């Protein structure tokens with residue numbers, strides 16, 4: 452990535468934090484950090500913030516695979532649709548000071564992927580539960596399409612189940 456693009460992305464992040472359009476969380480304030488997913492893009496950990504029992508998912512990207520501009524684009528895209536009740540919210544960002552890497556702070560989905568959820572619970576689900584799951588998924592996808600966004604990689608391992616309280 453050219454330095455200009457990287458500086459623009461840092462500039463956008465800093466302005467968004469200063470204007471309070473994006474919450475900034477100090478990485479050192481996260482506790483009980485546990486790795487829950489990793490791949491070529493980077494890794495995802497689950498953590499509590501300060502002394503609260505609320506979980507967040509922190510998504511960190513490998514800087515050799517993902518540029519800061521791509522991270523900023525993902526933030527913009529998710530922020531533009533995350534007010535839909537079936538789309539996970541982006542809560543803000545944090546920065547691993549040691550590695551100078553930004554991580555997304557996301558709402559934590561408490562019941563795993565649709566794939567694991569169905570393989571563990573399929574027999575317990577009645578038609579109403581199945582209808583609700585399908586309806587919520589269709590509603591989220593229809594909303595993305597209303598916003599002229601195509602997911603391009605929709606499958607049961609990429610859909611997370613969350614029992615929002």
Ligand SMILES: Nc1ncnc2c1ncn2[C@@H]1O[C@H](COP(=O)(O)OP(=O)(O)OP(=O)(O)O)[C@@H](O)[C@H]1O
Nearest residue numbers: 487488489490492495508539557558559560564609
């Ligand atoms: N908000 C979240 N809440 C709970 N678990 C999450 C959350 N985000 C990611 N995970 C976990 O981390 C794993 C990796 O997630 P992530 O969406 O980053 O990568 P991916 O879907 O494998 O890759 P890609 O983003 O390239 O499709 C998920 O399968 C899931 O188990």
